[in-house]
Amino acid sequence: MEKIDGIIVKDTVEFKDFKDFENRLVSIKGYIHRIREMTGFSFVIIRTARETVQCVYAPEFSDYRWDERLCEEACVKITGKVVKSTDAKGNDRFELQIHGIEILSLPAEALPIVVNKKQLDNINLSTVLDLRPVSMRNPRERAIFKIQEGIARGFRDYLLSNGFTEIRSPKINFAGAEGGTNVFKLDYFGKEVYLAQSPQLYKQALVGVFQRVFEVAPVFRAEHHDTSRHLNEYTSMDFEMGFINGFEDIMNMETGVLKYIMTLLKTEYSAEIELLHADIPEITEIPAIKFMDAKDIIINKFRYTPSDMKDFDPQEEEMLGKYAKKELNSDFLFVTHYPSKKRPFYTMDDPEDPEYTLSFDLLFRGLEITSGGQRIHDYNAQVEKMKKLGTDPEQFATYLMFHKYGAPPHGGLGIGLERLTMHLLGFKNVREATMFPRDINRVTP
Ligand code: AMO
Numbered sequence: 001m002e003k004i005d006g007i008i009v010k011d012t013v014e015f016k017d018f019k020d021f022e023n024r025l026v027s028i029k030g031y032i033h034r035i036r037e038m039t040g041f042s043f044v045i046i047r048t049a050r051e052t053v054q055c056v057y058a059p060e061f062s063d064y065r066w067d068e069r070l071c072e073e074a075c076v077k078i079t080g081k082v083v084k085s086t087d088a089k090g091n092d093r094f095e096l097q098i099h100g101i102e103i104l105s106l107p108a109e110a111l112p113i114v115v116n117k118k119q120l121d122n123i124n125l126s127t128v129l130d131l132r133p134v135s136m137r138n139p140r141e142r143a144i145f146k147i148q149e150g151i152a153r154g155f156r157d158y159l160l161s162n163g164f165t166e167i168r169s170p171k172i173n174f175a176g177a178e179g180g181t182n183v184f185k186l187d188y189f190g191k192e193v194y195l196a197q198s199p200q201l202y203k204q205a206l207v208g209v210f211q212r213v214f215e216v217a218p219v220f221r222a223e224h225h226d227t228s229r230h231l232n233e234y235t236s237m238d239f240e241m242g243f244i245n246g247f248e249d250i251m252n253m254e255t256g257v258l259k260y261i262m263t264l265l266k267t268e269y270s271a272e273i274e275l276l277h278a279d280i281p282e283i284t285e286i287p288a289i290k291f292m293d294a295k296d297i298i299i300n301k302f303r304y305t306p307s308d309m310k311d312f313d314p315q316e317e318e319m320l321g322k323y324a325k326k327e328l329n330s331d332f333l334f335v336t337h338y339p340s341k342k343r344p345f346y347t348m349d350d351p352e353d354p355e356y357t358l359s360f361d362l363l364f365r366g367l368e369i370t371s372g373g374q375r376i377h378d379y380n381a382q383v384e385k386m387k388k389l390g391t392d393p394e395q396f397a398t399y400l401m402f403h404k405y406g407a408p409p410h411g412g413l414g415i416g417l418e419r420l421t422m423h424l425l426g427f428k429n430v431r432e433a434t435m436f437p438r439d440i441n442r443v444t445p
Contacts, residue, residue: 002027002079009079015051018082018094025099027079028053031137032072034116042066044098045116046078050146051271052139055080055096062099073111073137075104115141118275125431132436132445143272145435148421150269152216154261155237155415162253164239165210169202171218175395177201179344182222184232195220198414200346203240204375205402207410214239216417226440228429229314229367231418233438240412247348247358247374250411251288251334254362254370258332259283278425281331287324288334291356297323310339312368321366336360338373345389346382348374348411358411365423372413379403 002009013026033047041058080096115138128135176183177200184195199215206213215238223230298304302319324333337356347357359373376382382403383393421433431437
């Protein structure tokens with residue numbers, strides 16, 4: 001047990017617990033975030049895992065004398081007395097009167113950018129991303145990814161408590177699940193295989209085992225466009241549930257997930273929310289409109305001429321976001337019954353009008369963050385649909401085992417984690433909400 005001046009030091013106390021240690025000696029570990037020399041004393045701000053802690057060095061506090069090697073980004077263990085002080089705004093806070101600093105390591109070079117301001121000033125996004133391992137040391141940048149942790153954590157927690165099983169599907173696959181050309185090919189010992197576009201085929205198969213499943217994992221899309229909302233690798237939060245009565249069950253589950261996530265963020269991530277000035281939405285119910293009614297609003301309310309009547313372009317999504325906010329007082333809007341032609345082979349057509357599907361997207365503040373819907377569970381119907389779309393059922397024989405040997409009515413969805421984070425935090429570019437983005441021009445760091 002370490003003692004200083006005959007007093008026992010409580011090792012590695014977290015800042016949030018300082019209140020329990022007033023006038024006692026504790027030690028904390030972290031980075032020196034900032035040193036501010038004043039007359040007769042210095043402020044030494046320590047960056048711990050989630051907070052910054054104000055420490056004060058003055059010769060009168062103890063026999064410890066300042067080590068001239070100390071600098072910003074040095075890793076240290078600081079021992080000191082917990083005392084109450086008053087900040088510039090007149091609020092009480094705890095700080096540490098330094099009784100000793102142990103140097104654990106010193107940086108080889110000074111940082112290439114200033115990270116110890118409230119936010120990174122005048123540094124363009126490309127530089128921020130080039131320097132991600134250090135730019136994320138800035139508390140505001142770091143907070144983005146704590147919020148992202150909270151979103152994925154809320155997704156997991158809610159589904160686990162609703163009878164879902166967490167799965168891990170392979171990312172090297174025999175076929176692309178989502179159709180289209182945006183699939184990365186891979187030379188697999190001389191054979192052509194594909195990087196997973198989504199866990200779709202596996203999550204469906206696993207409904208035949210666990211009934212309700214979910215996965216949070218990377219997926220890969222060979223998008224050739226350089227846009228503010230597309231990544232080539234992103235994190236997909238997927239779930240799939242069996243024995244449903246209809247695709248509304250999926251939308252209700254997503255509403256529950258999102259409510260839970262927003263509450264978790266408000267309760268356990270309030271410091272990060274404040275740092276980022278994040279506007280966390282209140283969710284009661286999420287309104288839903290049909291695809292063709294949404295087109296009607298775009299054409300007649302916004303006087304816009306869509307170039308594609310089978311899908312929305314980004315401006316149309318923005319219009320629907322505005323409509324949802326203004327007319328329905330909601331940050332979210334489900335759009336249901338997408339045209340059959342635009343949805344993948346596993347999507348169930350609407351028996352009342354097979355031109356449309358029992359599927360939906362969820363828009364959040366005018367951006368698509370989710371696709372989902374009911375799937376075809378009948379073997380013959382699935383084989384037929386594949387043939388109709390020019391997909392060879394033979395190639396998907398292992399996927400079709402699920403259908404052939406008995407599948408319940410089922411459905412699910414995929415949420416883009418980075419897109420949700422992006423619009424939650426009011427960012428213009430999805431890369432801001434991606435730790436290490438992969439896009440058409442970037443594979444490092
Ligand atoms: P979809 O292909 O629509 O559906 O993707 C689901 C969600 O993933 C996000 N997303 C992306 N995010 C960043 N960069 C991209 N290139 C990108 N592409 C998609 C979006 C989108 O809403 N298997 C179905 C889901 C399902 O039906 O269960 C699927 O993957 O937020």
